[in-house]
Structures are given as structure tokens and as C-alpha cells.
Amino acid sequence: MRQHQQTLTIETRGQGLSEFTLDVVQIVGNSEIEVGLVHIFCRHTSASLLIQENADSDVQRDLIAFFKRLVPDGDPLFVHRAEGPDDMPAHVKSALTQSTLTIPIANGRLMLGTWQGIYLFEHRARPHTREVIVHVIGD
Numbered sequence: 001m002r003q004h005q006q007t008l009t010i011e012t013r014g015q016g017l018s019e020f021t022l023d024v025v026q027i028v029g030n031s032e033i034e035v036g037l038v039h040i041f042c043r044h045t046s047a048s049l050l051i052q053e054n055a056d057s058d059v060q061r062d063l064i065a066f067f068k069r070l071v072p073d074g075d076p077l078f079v080h081r082a083e084g085p086d087d088m089p090a091h092v093k094s095a096l097t098q099s100t101l102t103i104p105i106a107n108g109r110l111m112l113g114t115w116q117g118i119y120l121f122e123h124r125a126r127p128h129t130r131e132v133i134v135h136v137i138g139d
Contacts, residue, residue: 004031004136012122036138040101046090048097054117090123
């Protein structure tokens with residue numbers, strides 16, 4: 001059993017999805033692991049990870065619109081506003097999604113579906129620098 005780990009830095013432009021599938025593909029390729037798993041971990045509480053369609057950008061736009069409606073910035077329900085009106089809504093959105101992803105590897109390749117991409121979902125209004133840990137394990 002072998003392991004390989006790398007940290008990715010992703011610059012966001014504010015609320016939205018940033019695809020980083022090709023970065024993970026490269027890390028898996030560099031690991032030289034043929035069969036195993038890649039585990040991806042987001043080191044933040046106001047951003048999350050998604051596997052989502054990467055063929056039609058309307059999907060991303062609609063996801064952002066849905067989450068904005070579901071948990072609007074400045075909602076008077078929330079007390080925590082230490083970093084502004086988008087602070088607590090960003091934490092709720094992160095709690096509703098996920099901070100980790102695990103994807104199987106076969107023949108040295110990610111076993112994603114045809115239209116699947118790996119995304120960091122930024123929930124804060126301002127741009128941020130985010131760190132994602134990519135851990136590959138297998139033979």
C-alpha cells in the first residue's frame with residue numbers, strides 16, 4: 001500500500017464554484033497509484049466540496065441561486081456576524097454540503113462519470129484563498 005498527499009491552493013472570486021478536477025487528475029497521475037482511493041478535504045468552514053456536472057454552466061448558476069434563496073446573506077435569524085452578513089449563511093451552506101470527497105481510482109484514473117467535475121464551493125461574498133488536501137492511497 002502506497003500513499004501520496006498534496007495541498008492545493010484555490011483562489012476564489014467570491015460566491016461560486018471553482019473547478020479543480022484537472023489538478024486532482026494530475027496529483028493522482030503523479031502518485032503512480034493504479035487502484036485505490038483519492039480523499040479530498042477542504043480546510044475551511046465557509047467553503048465546501050462538490051462533485052457536480054461540468055458540461056453546462058447553467059447547473060452551477062442554478063446551484064448558486066438555490067443556495068442564495070435557501071440561506072440568504074443578512075438573514076435576521078442569525079446572531080453570528082463576526083465577518084459580515086454573509087458569515088453565518090456561509091457556515092450553514094457549508095454544513096449542508098460537504099467538507100470531504102472520496103473517489104475511487106482504477107487503472108491510475110479517477111472513476112468520475114462523463115459529466116462529473118470536482119468543485120470548491122465558495123460561500124463567502126469576497127474572494128478567498130482556500131486550501132484543499134488531496135490524499136491518494138492504494139497500490
